Amino acid sequence: MGEKVYKTMKSVGTCNLVLGICIIVFGIGAGVATIVNGGRLLSKKSDILF
Template structure:
């Protein structure tokens, strides 16, 4: 029989709203002085997860673009090689 922990969600939401309104010039929300270490760490972890999500999406996008460019370059190389082989009898030195 474990104890249930009650989280003061109203206080946390109010503090989160306060933190979202006050931001560092770099866009990072500032934590109020009376915020506890747990809440501050939770906000930090949320920022980390959001950053990781954005970087992951960006990485997938870059991977798709690089793949498409690679396929296009390979196709063009094959076509040019076939064209050169077809016309090799016309080359004179």
């Protein structure tokens, strides 16, 4: 019984670690894309007319 609990805890911990890494990578990618698009908007500021 005890081994089954530890195996379950190990698989859940591994899954949580992988999910956390994926979220960090996605967050960094989204941040970089936002900064790049903001810089592009700032460089084209004179071309935008309202």
